[in-house]
Amino acid sequence: MNFPAFRHGNNSGLDFAVHFCNFCLNRKKKSIMTLSEPEQSFILHWGEMGSRWGVNRSVAQIHALLYLAGKPITAEEIAETLSIARSNVSNSLRELQGWRLIETTSVLGDRRDHFIAIADGMEMAKRIVEGRRQREFLPTLSALEGMVKAAKADKATSRESANRMASTLALMEQADSWYREMNALSPKVQSGLLRMGARIAKLLPTSDKG
Amino acid sequence: MNFPAFRHGNNSGLDFAVHFCNFCLNRKKKSIMTLSEPEQSFILHWGEMGSRWGVNRSVAQIHALLYLAGKPITAEEIAETLSIARSNVSNSLRELQGWRLIETTSVLGDRRDHFIAIADGMEMAKRIVEGRRQREFLPTLSALEGMVKAAKADKATSRESANRMASTLALMEQADSWYREMNALSPKVQSGLLRMGARIAKLLPTSDKG
DNA sequence: CAGTTGTTTCAGTATGGACAGAAATATAAG
DNA sequence: CTTATATTTCTGTCCATACTGAAACAACTG
Structure with a gap:
């Protein structure tokens, strides 16, 4: 971990651009979701159900996770929370977008896409x-x-x-x-x-x- | 091919039991269905569709065949017509019965089960x-x-x-x-x-x- | 009962798809 | 331009399931 020459408070009076130091970004990156036991079984069963209906397990699980989360989360968080490969998450997210079941949102000061599932069942x-x-x-x-x-x-x-x-x-x-x-x-x-x-x-x- | 000591016409006046000599039975056994080109593609597509919806290919194909045939046919005929293993046909037929999509009928003088699909779409x-x-x-x-x-x-x-x-x-x-x-x-x-x-x-x- | 025919079970094989991890590519920041 | 970071593509591996063929089993015939 290296911290570049960025310091809090030196943003030279810009009104709209908000910056964060790498330390903040790193801290943000670390936040893995912890799932309660019922949430886990919900996700597991959703995945199971998906695979019976011709949707692959990862896609269904990711969808369930986003649906339960109810807030935008990053691909990386998804990968770590569900312990599936980052690339798999990437492809699955794209598929979910193809089905129009999830959307991307941006978070200030974070380059990464944040994903959120549509809420209405x-x-x-x-x-x-x-x-x-x-x-x-x-x-x-x-x-x-x-x-x-x-x-x-x-x-x-x-x-x-x-x-x-x-x-x-x-x-x-x-x-x-x-x-x-x-x-x-x-x-x-x-x-x-x-x-x-x-x-x-x-x-x-x-x-x-x- | 051996022909046992059975002869036409020696059925000793029974009213209901109708017998056939093995020669007749053998001839019957050989009757493979020949499918026209459109029928083939119907069966193929039906199988394809099935596999996309969680029904395995053989099951769907057999169902399509029985549906098109519109008359009772034997497991063996199915196997030969679709070139799939006899055992596979047996299991698939059982599954189709589980779904109540086909029924068995008997044919006079033939021990084998004959299968027919329900006709109403x-x-x-x-x-x-x-x-x-x-x-x-x-x-x-x-x-x-x-x-x-x-x-x-x-x-x-x-x-x-x-x-x-x-x-x-x-x-x-x-x-x-x-x-x-x-x-x-x-x-x-x-x-x-x-x-x-x-x-x-x-x-x-x-x-x-x- | 012996022989024949039909059906099911079983064990091994093959095939398709999911998945991981690495490599390549893209995007942004300084 | 260089470096850091995010994303996608690619390739090989693994696993689940379909499927085959053989063998066991069952039912019927004469």
């Missing part, structure tokens, strides 16, 4: 769903479209087979359309519908012809 | 969702319950942290309750709601307080 869920839709659902949908077209044209494919593909496609398209419409509603209405549950069915015209 | 989707709920969602839910309790009791856990866990739990419980209610509705009403999409929101009391 509902919003979180929506972004995860939207992410999976974009990455997996939509590509499959368009692939299926192609296949159905090909199946109908191909005379080696039985009519029944082609029909089954087509109805699968139709079902998926309907589900997607339902999702898009629901997604477009205001959060207020969305949570209203959620809270309402099956009681909504009572509002349907009694002789439901669809 | 909507029903299929519902069973998949229910399966994942049972296997992954509910366990997580109860684990979370324990953690929230522990977090509230534990004084090393910050109030904010405990609250965040609690609200996550609450959201998941609400989602589950919504699902259960929707699931209990009749298929008719369900598809009515699906087709209706966001127009359902118009039926809500205008000043929606929830």
Whole structure:
């Protein structure tokens, strides 16, 4: 540890630029989060759950940590707290940004990025769903479209087979359309519908012809 | 190939038991399905999709094959058609039965099980969702319950942290309750709601307080 | 009961993805 | 420009899981 020729109080009257000596920065760098036992199991289970749903463990754990922390923390802190490699943290953070589940913030006098998870659980869920839709659902949908077209044209494919593909496609398209419409509603209405549950069915015209 | 002392037509007048000579059975055994090109890509993509969603490739492929076939086929046929090991097929079939996505049927004069996928796409989707709920969602839910309790009791856990866990739990419980209610509705009403999409929101009391 | 056919279990192998650590690159400060 | 610091890319290792093929097991037939 070396302390350069910086001294507190010599910032020559600048109004906005705030500097810290390396000693302060170093002290800041050392702050590892200590996790309580329940917090640890939350993070562990979150990671476990993630890996069952096609999100890798580190990504899910980091997300859980940021979510629990509720305040901006640095990549390094994350790495030390969870004991995972700095590079892994870096990649995972980038992925989480890709899912729009975390954001970066700046802290005065610190060059490092500080990361924070979006706090609203509902919003979180929506972004995860939207992410999976974009990455997996939509590509499959368009692939299926192609296949159905090909199946109908191909005379080696039985009519029944082609029909089954087509109805699968139709079902998926309907589900997607339902999702898009629901997604477009205001959060207020969305949570209203959620809270309402099956009681909504009572509002349907009694002789439901669809 | 050896042909035992069985001859056509010597079934001694039994009404219901129908026998086939081994020659016939052997001929039956050889029938491998030939898949058209669109069918192949359907199966391949289905497998790909499965593996992205935590279902292993073989299981998903076999399911796709049975779904396309639309008629009962044997484990052996599946193995030969998809070129995967017989044992793998056996295990995968068992898993598919666990998900209630396929059923077994018997064919007269054939000891082997014949498998067929449920045909209704909507029903299929519902069973998949229910399966994942049972296997992954509910366990997580109860684990979370324990953690929230522990977090509230534990004084090393910050109030904010405990609250965040609690609200996550609450959201998941609400989602589950919504699902259960929707699931209990009749298929008719369900598809009515699906087709209706966001127009359902118009039926809500205008000043929606929830 | 012996022989045949079908199914499951088991143990070893292979493959894909996660991960660590090092090296390379970028950015800022003096 | 040099040095310090932050981040990303890259490469090899490790691990989990899927998968195969063989062997054990079970069920049925004559």
